[in-house]
Amino acid sequence: MTDTAQATEPAVADTQSSAVTTSPTTGEPVRRFSGPWWAALALRNAMLIVVVLVICYFSYRSLRFTSVENLTTILIAAAPFALIALGQTLVILTGGIDLSVGSVIAMSAMAAAAVAKANPGQVWLTVLTALVVGLVAGAVNGFFVSVVSVPPFIATLGMLTAGSGIAYAIGGGAPINGLPAEFGTIANTKVLGLQIPVIVMIIGIVGLAIVMRRSAYGMRVYAVGGNRAAAEIAGVNARRVLFSVYAISGVLAGLSGVMLASRVISGPPNLGQGYELDAIAAVVIGGASLMGGRGSVWGTALGLILIQTLNNGLDILLVPSYWQDVIKGVLIVFAVAVDVWTTRRRQ
Amino acid sequence: MAAVLECQDLHKGFGGIPVLNGVSLALEHGTVTALAGENGAGKSTLMKIASGQYRADSGTVTVDGAELRTGSMAEAHRSGVAIVPQELASLPDMTVYENLFVGQEIRRFGVLDRRAMIRQAEQALAVFDVHIRVTARMRSLPVGLQQIVEIVKATRTGAKVLLLDEPSSAISEREVAGLYRVVNRLRDQGVAMIYTTHKMEEIRALADRVVVLRDGNLVLDQAMTGTSDEEIVTAMIGRELGTLFPERSTAAAEPVLEVRDLQVVGASAPVSLTVRRGEILGLAGLVGAGRTELIEGIFGVRRTSAGTIAVSGEEVHRQRPQAAIRGGMALVPEDRKHSGAILGMTVLENGTLPRLASFSVAGWLRNRSRADKVGAAMRSVQLRSRGLGQEVGTLSGGNQQKVVLARWLTGDVKVLLLDEPTRGVDVGARSEIYRIITDLAATGVGVVMASSDMPEILGLANRALVMRGGAVAGELSQDDLGRPDVQARIFSLAAGLDAPAARGPSVTADGAPGPSVATDGGPGRTVTADGGAVTHGSSALLLDATHTTPTAEDPT
Numbered sequence: 001m002t003d004t005a006q007a008t009e010p011a012v013a014d015t016q017s018s019a020v021t022t023s024p025t026t027g028e029p030v031r032r033f034s035g036p037w038w039a040a041l042a043l044r045n046a047m048l049i050v051v052v053l054v055i056c057y058f059s060y061r062s063l064r065f066t067s068v069e070n071l072t073t074i075l076i077a078a079a080p081f082a083l084i085a086l087g088q089t090l091v092i093l094t095g096g097i098d099l100s101v102g103s104v105i106a107m108s109a110m111a112a113a114a115v116a117k118a119n120p121g122q123v124w125l126t127v128l129t130a131l132v133v134g135l136v137a138g139a140v141n142g143f144f145v146s147v148v149s150v151p152p153f154i155a156t157l158g159m160l161t162a163g164s165g166i167a168y169a170i171g172g173g174a175p176i177n178g179l180p181a182e183f184g185t186i187a188n189t190k191v192l193g194l195q196i197p198v199i200v201m202i203i204g205i206v207g208l209a210i211v212m213r214r215s216a217y218g219m220r221v222y223a224v225g226g227n228r229a230a231a232e233i234a235g236v237n238a239r240r241v242l243f244s245v246y247a248i249s250g251v252l253a254g255l256s257g258v259m260l261a262s263r264v265i266s267g268p269p270n271l272g273q274g275y276e277l278d279a280i281a282a283v284v285i286g287g288a289s290l291m292g293g294r295g296s297v298w299g300t301a302l303g304l305i306l307i308q309t310l311n312n313g314l315d316i317l318l319v320p321s322y323w324q325d326v327i328k329g330v331l332i333v334f335a336v337a338v339d340v341w342t343t344r345r346r347q
Numbered sequence: 348m349a350a351v352l353e354c355q356d357l358h359k360g361f362g363g364i365p366v367l368n369g370v371s372l373a374l375e376h377g378t379v380t381a382l383a384g385e386n387g388a389g390k391s392t393l394m395k396i397a398s399g400q401y402r403a404d405s406g407t408v409t410v411d412g413a414e415l416r417t418g419s420m421a422e423a424h425r426s427g428v429a430i431v432p433q434e435l436a437s438l439p440d441m442t443v444y445e446n447l448f449v450g451q452e453i454r455r456f457g458v459l460d461r462r463a464m465i466r467q468a469e470q471a472l473a474v475f476d477v478h479i480r481v482t483a484r485m486r487s488l489p490v491g492l493q494q495i496v497e498i499v500k501a502t503r504t505g506a507k508v509l510l511l512d513e514p515s516s517a518i519s520e521r522e523v524a525g526l527y528r529v530v531n532r533l534r535d536q537g538v539a540m541i542y543t544t545h546k547m548e549e550i551r552a553l554a555d556r557v558v559v560l561r562d563g564n565l566v567l568d569q570a571m572t573g574t575s576d577e578e579i580v581t582a583m584i585g586r587e588l589g590t591l592f593p594e595r596s597t598a599a600a601e602p603v604l605e606v607r608d609l610q611v612v613g614a615s616a617p618v619s620l621t622v623r624r625g626e627i628l629g630l631a632g633l634v635g636a637g638r639t640e641l642i643e644g645i646f647g648v649r650r651t652s653a654g655t656i657a658v659s660g661e662e663v664h665r666q667r668p669q670a671a672i673r674g675g676m677a678l679v680p681e682d683r684k685h686s687g688a689i690l691g692m693t694v695l696e697n698g699t700l701p702r703l704a705s706f707s708v709a710g711w712l713r714n715r716s717r718a719d720k721v722g723a724a725m726r727s728v729q730l731r732s733r734g735l736g737q738e739v740g741t742l743s744g745g746n747q748q749k750v751v752l753a754r755w756l757t758g759d760v761k762v763l764l765l766d767e768p769t770r771g772v773d774v775g776a777r778s779e780i781y782r783i784i785t786d787l788a789a790t791g792v793g794v795v796m797a798s799s800d801m802p803e804i805l806g807l808a809n810r811a812l813v814m815r816g817g818a819v820a821g822e823l824s825q826d827d828l829g830r831p832d833v834q835a836r837i838f839s840l841a842a843g844l845d846a847p848a849a850r851g852p853s854v855t856a857d858g859a860p861g862p863s864v865a866t867d868g869g870p871g872r873t874v875t876a877d878g879g880a881v882t883h884g885s886s887a888l889l890l891d892a893t894h895t896t897p898t899a900e901d902p903t
Contacts, residue, residue, distance in 0.1 A: 227691075
């Protein structure tokens with residue numbers, strides 16, 4: 001017992017700084033929440049419950065909302081957002097942010113449109129162009145963030161501004177119109193009754209969810225976001241991980257861009273403007289922490305469903321668009337406040 | 348003379364574990380009381396009660412006869428008790444005078460009177476012969492000057508009692524001289540001071556009286572005159588080591604880690620060391636002696652500019668932790684929360700991370716094998732958790748440290764690098780961690796263990812290096828470690844005190860201005876070395892003055 005006090009001071013400081021209390025006798029954590037099981041379950045799935053309630057409300061108010069055509073509309077509208085939200089999820093998990101995705105969409109869409117106009121009939125070439133443009137833009141972001149250590153907010157803000165300019169430059173300051181009809185096949189072809197973008201979205205969500213849970217790469221992303229110094233000591237090449245998430249985000253934005261351009265069979269240079277904020281909102285509503293290390297692909301998917309359902313449902317109820325913005329803004333903050341509150345209750 | 352601050356029979360416990368057991372203490376005007384004791388002896392707790400940050404479980408604190416309501420920092424401040432914490436709480440991007448006046452801004456007609464604040468700031472600093480540009484950013488000052496500004500801030504409004512919590516731990520030895528001068532000036536002004544430290548030379552240089560705490564008990568309280576260093580050291584450390592530390596195994600002859608002329612960026616000299624199979628090599632030294640830097644340099648997470656590192660005879664690429672891990676090295680870093688575990692991840696995930704490649708096929712994790720291996724590793728250290736799925740952040744400090752250590756044990760470890768392995772770990776877990784370390788050494792692992800905890804070095808190490816200024820200042824064999832005067836030897840080596848043998852390596856190193864410059868640098872060099880960081884080089888005045896202080900040896 002001679003040096004009981006030796007360790008007590010720091011140990012106590014530990015427990016004071018974290019929200020979790022430890023039992024003095026065993027050192028085991030004591031769980032503070034001790035309600036009935038259904039309350040615990042509800043707390044853990046608060047966002048899912050919110051989404052279900054919103055869907056129930058719209059279904060109750062409008063029969064059209066639950067029709068097959070409308071659900072298809074929601075999915076088609078969601079697809080381009082879903083891709084950039086997935087990229088954004090990776091970036092936010094590392095504690096960063098990618099503000100540039102809207103401009104990357106515009107750049108890759110314009111580049112794809114330009115290639116489509118010059119090479120009618122070569123649909124794959126246009127897709128490839130968009131992917132390469134997205135990859136390059138993402139790699140530039142990744143380079144500045146991981147190698148030069150420019151704060152992600154600044155690096156991608158620069159790409160947001162410059163990229164928008166480049167998108168206009170590609171079209172000489174005007175939209176690219178008069179594209180060959182084949183260009184429209186990318187977004188408008190149906191496979192197994194679903195449009196290609198919807199299929200890409202589903203594969204993207206499921207695929208990335210598995211990667212994040214089951215692959216070494218996914219674990220490294222969480223580790224770098226959770227504690228970069230500790231991850232490096234454990235042998236994780238943090239720079240490589242950081243570079244990769246921005247590159248992936250760029251590629252997904254490129255893919256999103258070509259699908260959007262294909263849907264309207266033209267290349268408007270302002271395509272994708274402001275999309276980055278909806279993508280960030282979806283990730284955050286899904287429970288991710290902007291500090292990194294916390295969040296999931298399923299959460300992002302849930303956030304995405306919430307935003308798209310709202311967009312669609314409020315349209316059906318003929319709510320004016322300015323009121324829709326107000327409702328969405330309030331809901332984003334409300335959703336995250338609920339998440340913060342339930343997280344605290346759970347501990 | 349009447350006591351200005353009096354503590355009567357203070358008791359304090361955290362979670363049922365006593366930290367202070369009836370400590371009584373009285374301070375007189377114009378005196379410096381050195382408060383010594385090892386980490387965790389209760390020094391900080393006592394300071395925090397006296398300054399109103401903690402409430403004592405029982406006992407009283409009185410200032411000038413009036414009882415201080417403990418638990419109220421504001422009231423303590425009003426009564427004239429000021430504290431300068433160990434971790435400076437300055438605002439680095441604000442100016443010096445703004446730092447001095449924040450919270451007590453001078454206003455005229457409702458707006459800030461900057462001119463008056465600048466004037467008063469200059470006056471307040473001039474009292475201590477500190478002549479710096481008060482409009483300079485706090486960040487641009489050397490840490491020693493920042494600390495003096497903090498002291499001036501704490502005492503500017505007429506503090507009667509000043510509590511300095513390990514004021515020298517963050518600053519270089521050269522800057523300590525300026526600190527001494529400020530303390531002496533405050534003593535002349537009649538301020539009663541507590542000066543927390545565990546460095547002998549500071550106690551000698553400053554204190555009128557010395558108080559030693561050990562395990563929450565006051566074990567020594569007497570005037571400095573007539574008190575020998577040995578008395579103080581014995582009071583600080585005098586406890587049984589035998590119970591806490593397991594038997595040491597003997598090291599094999601063959602070397603497992605060979606470091607040759609490794610130059611860590613920022614260190615004053617390259618370091619060479621060899622660790623044999625089964626050997627525990629202790630790294631002792633003061634805070635800032637470069638132990639953490641050396642260990643991180645060996646593991647490759649800190650920049651090194653030259654040298655070779657070999658594990659079992661095979662050279663390991665420098666500056667690449669991945670290569671170090673492949674070579675069989677493992678690192679348990681100093682700061683568990685900052686660089687050890689990833690608190691938001693589970694035990695299983697933390698356990699998997701260092702050897703991801705061995706748990707995955709073509710990038711996909713093999714869940715069965717990693718649960719088996721990580722589970723076995725965690726069982727081998729007797730981790731107490733609800734299961735592998737528990738978040739590491741919800742474990743106790745000792746169990747977190749076990750995770751940080753055990754996650755390496757899923758593979759072959761040849762060299763284990765430990766940096767302060769038991770900091771912030773409770774006693775029970777501490778002895779378990781010692782057992783784990785000796786068990787690993789017994790299986791042939793070479794261990795390098797940096798520690799500020801002297802008994803830890805004495806009780807575990809087969810051999811110890813004492814570091815100073817990034818270089819090795821001396822080496823102690825196992826026989827040396829068993830000698831009764833070993834504490835004093837380590838102290839003097841670490842502080843670069845009078846032992847001539849100890850001074851040699853650091854001074855001859857390469858002339859770089861390391862922390863030991865106070866003894867070997869001329870005035871010109873001293874000024875340029877530190878003044879460069881200060882706008883207008885005005886700190887020269889302060890630093891020149893170091894030559895009038897007790898520690899300076901060169902009066903020219």
